[in-house]
Amino acid sequence: MTATDWLITAVRVLAPVLAIMLILPIPMWLERRGAGLIQDRPGPNRVGPFGLLQPLADAVKFFMKEDLIPANTDRLLFVIAPGIALFSALTTFAVIPYGPAVTVGGREIPLVGADVSIGILYLFALTSLSVYGIVLAGWSSNNKFSLIGGIRSGAQIISYELAMTTAAAGVILAAGSFRLTDVVAMQTGTWLGFIPRWNVFPQFLGFAVFYVATFAETNRLPFDLPEAEAELVGGYHTEYSAFKFAMFFMAEYVNMIVASALTVTLFFGGWSLPWYEPHGIGGVIVSALAFFAKTAFFVWVFIWVRWTLPRFRYDQLMRLGWKALLPVALLNLLWVAFLVVKRWLP
C-alpha cells in the first residue's frame, strides 16, 4: 500500500465520523424545536435565529461546568464508561456505505469507511459492546438509581438485540452477504418498473421489528427505561456532569443517527435511488444526499416518536421484545427463506 492509499483509507474512515460530529448539533436542535412543535410551544428561540445556536450554548455550558466525580465511586470505570459509550457509537459508522464508488485520478474509491466482508456482524459486535458503557456507568457510580438504570439497559439491549439481529438476518439471507455494499447493491433497481427493490417491501415485518428494536437499542422513548427520569432520577447518568455527561448525550444522538442510517441501508436501499443511475461526481453527490435525506427522515421519526408516545413499563418492554418482536422476526426470516428458496428473491 502506498502512502496515497493510506491517505485515502484514512479519509474514507474519518470523513463520516467527522461529518457526524459536525452535524450532531442539528438533531439536538431539531429535537428541542420538534418537541416544542409537537407540544405546541415555541421551544428554544433565544440564542440565534430560531434558537439555532442553542446547541452551541449548551456545549459551552458543558465545558464550563464543574466535572464532578462523586466519592466512593470506582474512578477508573467511572471515567472510562462515557468514553466506551461514545466510542462504540462512533465506530459503528465505519462500515455503512454512504455513496457509490467514485473515480478519482484513475482510482475507484468506494464511499464506505471499510468495506469488510462481515460488515453487519461488525455492527452487531460493536452494538453489543455499547452496553458496557452504560452498565459500567451504572455500576461505577455507586448509586442505586444508576445501578438499576445500568442493569435495565443491559437486559434491554441484550433482549432487543435478538429481535434486531433476527430481523436483519432476513436482509442478510436475501442479500446472501454480510457486506453492506452488497446489501445496497441488491436494492438498486425496481420491480415491475415502479416499485423500488427495497427490502422494506418484501420484508415489511422485518423492517417493523428492526426499527422498533432500534428504539430499545438506543434507549429512546418509548423504551427509555434505563434513564426514566420519573423513577430513576437520571438512570445510569445520574452522577455524571459536565463533559462526561455531554459524551453520553452525544452518544445517544450518534446512536440515533447510526440506527437510522442502518435502517436506511438495510431496508430502504441505502444511498440508491429507485429510478436514478448515478454517473460521475454529480451522481455521487446526489446519492450521498439521498442517503442523508433518508437518514434524516428516520432521525425525525425518532424525535417524533419520543414526544408522542408514553414510556412502557419494564415488564411490558420485555414481553414485547420476547413474545412479540422475536416471534415476528422469526416469521419474517421464514418468509424470506421461503422467497429465497422459491427464487423470488433477490
Added chain:
Amino acid sequence: MIAGGIPLGDVLLASGALFVIGLVGALLRRNAISIFLSIELMMNAANLTVLGYAASLQNLEGQVVVFFVIAIAAAEAAVGLAIFIALFRHTETIDVNRINLLKW
C-alpha cells in the same frame, strides 16, 4: 509460517500462555465466578490453537470447531450462572471454599 507472516510458533506460544494463566485462575481463585471465567479463558486458548492450525493448514474445519466451542460455552455460561444464582440464594456466598457440603 502462516497467513501474512505470523509464525505458527507465536500462535501456539500465546495460546499456551493463556491456557496456563487460565489454569492458575481455575485452581487458585476462590470466587466461583472467577473460576468460571478462568475456564472460559482456557477454552479460548484452545480456540486460538485450533484457529492457528486451521490457518496454517488452510483448513476451514477448524473455524467450524471453534464455532461449536463458542456455542457450547454460551450454553455452559447460561447454566453455570443459573447454578450460581441458585447457590447464592441458599448460601449467600460464592466462595467455593465455603461451599463444601457435598462430602461424606
Added chain:
Amino acid sequence: MTPALWIIPALPLAGFLLCLFLGSRSGKSFVSAVGVGSVALATVAAWTRLIPYFSESAAPAVERIAPWISAGNFSVDLSLRLDPLSALMVSFVTFVGFLIHVYSIGYMRHDETDAGYARFFAYMNLFLFAMLTLVLANNFLLMFVGWEGVGLCSYLLIGYYYEKEFAADAGKKAFVVNRIGDFGFLLGMFGVFSLFGTLDFDGVFTRAAADPTRFAPGLTVVCLLLFVGAMGKSAQIPLHVWLPDAMAGPTPVSALIHAATMVTAGVYVVTRCNVLFRLAPEAMFLVSVVGGVTAIFAAIIAIAQTDIKRVLAYSTVSQLGYMFLACGVGAYVAGMFHVLTHAFFKACLFLGSGAVIHALGGEQDVRRMGGLAPRLPVTYRTFLVATLALSGIPPLAGFFSKDAILAAAFAAHRPILFAIGLFTAGLTAFYMFRLVSLTFYGEFRGTPEESKHLHEAPPTMVLPLVVLAFLSAVGGFVGLPEVFGERANRIAAFLAPVIPPVFLPGRETETHHLPVSSEWLLIGVSVAVALAGLLLAWKWYAKENGRPAAKLAASFPALYALVADKFRVDELYDVLFVRPFVWLARMLWKVIDVLLIDGVLNAGAFLVELTGDALRFLQTGNVRNYALTFLLGIVALVLIVFGGM
C-alpha cells in the same frame, strides 16, 4: 387458469390453522365462514381442475412441490399426482366434504360452546387436508402421511365429546386398532422400497409390470401387508371392531369420515396398487375372501342392532366388504364405482339419521322412534331414496355399482362369493328397510315431550340431504352396465388408464365378459333378491309392527343374542389379546423387573455402597481440590506419555 394441485389440500389446511388459532375467540360465525369457506374454495379449486380432466381424460399430471427427504439412495419428493383414480376420489371427497360441512353448521350450532365449535371445524378441515393429501400423493410416503393424518383426525373427532367416557374410549379403540393396520402399511411400504428401490407410484408400478416374475414371492408379502393396512382403515374383519364404536363422534363426522371418505381409503390403496395385487394372485384371493366374509358378517349383525347409527355403521362395514370383494376378483372399476355411489347414499343416510337424532334431541334408539315420516317429510324422503339406492333398487345409484360387483364375481367364476354377495344384497335391503320402517312408519314410541319438540331440520341441514339424495338417485348413470351399449360404462373408460394390462406368465390375463343374456339374468336376480328383502322387512316391521321378527328372535334366543352382541367379537378379542397382554405385562413387571432386574441392580448397588463407604473420605467437598486432582492426573498422563521423549 387452472390452480396448482397443492392449492387443493392447502386450503383446508389454512382453514384448520385459522379455526385452531383464532376460532375460539372469534365466535361461531367466523368459524362457520372459515371452516366451510375453505372447503368450498377447495371444492371450487378441485373442480376447476377436474372438469377439463373429466371431459378430456387427460394424461396423469405429477406436480412436484419440493424435494422432501434425500438420503443416500433414498429420495422422496413432496409431489402430488392427478390421474383418473385420484381425480375420482378428489371429486367426491371435496364435494361430499363440502356438503357435510354445510350440514355441520346446523347440526353443531346449538349444543356447543364457541371453543368446541371451533375445535370441531378445525378437525374437520384438518381431516379434509389429510384425506386430500392421501389421495393426491404421488408416492407411498406422502400417502402414509395423509393416512396417518386421517387416522389422527378420526381419533380426535370420535373423541370429540371427550368428557363422555365411552366417546374417549371409542377414540382410543379406533386409534389402537388402526395402529395394527398402519403397522402393516408401514411394513408394506418398507417392502415396496426394498423390492423396487423407490416409493414413487410410477416407478414402482412400471418396474413391477416390466418384470413380473422377478418380484413374485416378495410381492405377495408386500401386498398382504398393504392389505392389512387397508383392512385396518376400512374396518374389515378382523379389524372391524372400531368402526361401530366410532359412532360416538358427532353425526357429521360419522358421515364424512366413517362412511364416505376415510374408510374407503383402504379400497383406494388396493386399487392404487392394483398392478402389484394383480401380480400376486394369492393376495387377491385373500382380499376377495376377507371382503366377502366381512360383507355378510356385518350385514347379519346389522339386522339385530337397535341404534340407528350402529345399523348404518355395520352397513358401512358390509358395503366396504363388497368393495374389497370387487377388488379381490379383479373388478377394480366396480369397486371404485361402489366407493363413489356409497359415498353419496351413505353420507345421505348418516346425515338423515343425524337429522332424526337432532329432532329427537339426541335419541338414537330406533325402538323409541317411529312414525316420523309426516313430521320430518324432507328427511324421510331423502332417507328413503338413499335406502332404496343402498338396497340396489334400479335405477338408483347403488343398483348399478352393486350389480357391477356381482357380475364381476360371477364372471370370475367365484360362485361362492357370488352367492354371498347376492345373499348380502338381500340382507342389506332387509335391514335397511327394517330401519326405515322402525324409524318413520307406525306410531311414535318416544315420550310426549319429545313428540312435541319434533321438528324438521334447519335449511343448512336439509339442503345437503336433498343434494345427496339427488346424487344417490342419479349417480349410478356414470357406470351403466355394458348391456346398455359399448360406451355406457363411462367410469370404466375413465379409469382404464390407471388399471393397465398386466401379464403374469402362466396365468391367463382374464378380462371377463359376460354374454348379454346372462347379464340381464343377473340383473333380474339381484333386483328380485333386493325386492324380496325389502318387502319382507316392510311386512314384518311396518305392517305387523315387528311381531314376526320378535317371534323369530324368541325361537332362537341364543342365536339372536349372539348376533345382537355383534358375534361377541370384542369379548373374543378381550380374551384373546387384551387379557393375555395384561397378564404378560404383569409377569414382566412382577417377575422380570422386580425380581430379576431390580435384584441384580440392588446387589450391584450394595457393592457400590460398600466401596463408597470406604472411599468417601477422599471427598473434601471442595471443588478446587477436585480440580487439582484432575490436573495431577493430567500431569501424570503427560509424564507417562511424553516422559520418554
Added chain:
Amino acid sequence: MAALTATRLVFDAAATLAIVFASVMVIHRHPVKSVLALVVSFFALSIAYVLLSAPLIAAVQVIVYAGAILVLFLFVLMLLNVPEEARHGSGRPIHRILSAAAILVFAVFLLSLLRSHGATASPAVGASAGGGADVAAAARLLFSEHLLSFEALSVLLLAALVGAFALARPETQR
C-alpha cells in the same frame, strides 16, 4: 526466526495484550474488574482471529463472548453484589503448594511441547483466501457437512435455556 512483518507485529501485540489482561483477570481480586479485564483480553483475541483469517469467528467472538456471555457474568455479579475476595481464605496450604507444583510442571511441559511443535510445523501453503470467500465457505461447511452437529447444538442451547430458567427461578414460584 521468521521475519518481522507488519501483520506479525500486530498479531504479537494483540496476543500480548490478551495475555496481559488475562493475567489481570486472574490477579485482580474484584470479580467485576476481572470480568472487564477478560473482555479486553477477548477483544484482543478477536483481533488475533481476524489476522488468522477467521473474520467470522472474530465477529462471533465479540458478539457472543464480549456481548453476551461476559455481560451475563457482569449482570450476575451486580445482582448478587459479590464482594472482593478476601486476601487469605480458608484454603489449606497443601492445596496451594500442590497446585503450584502441578501448574509449574504442566506449564513447562505444555510450553516446551508447543514450542518444539511450532518450530517444526510444516510451513503453510500459499496465501489464505479472501475474507469474504472464507465466511461463505465456512458457512457452507457448517450447514452441509456439520449440519447435524449444528442442529444438535441448537437443541443443546434450548436445553440450556430451559435449564437456566428452571434453576434460576425463585423458589417460591415453583
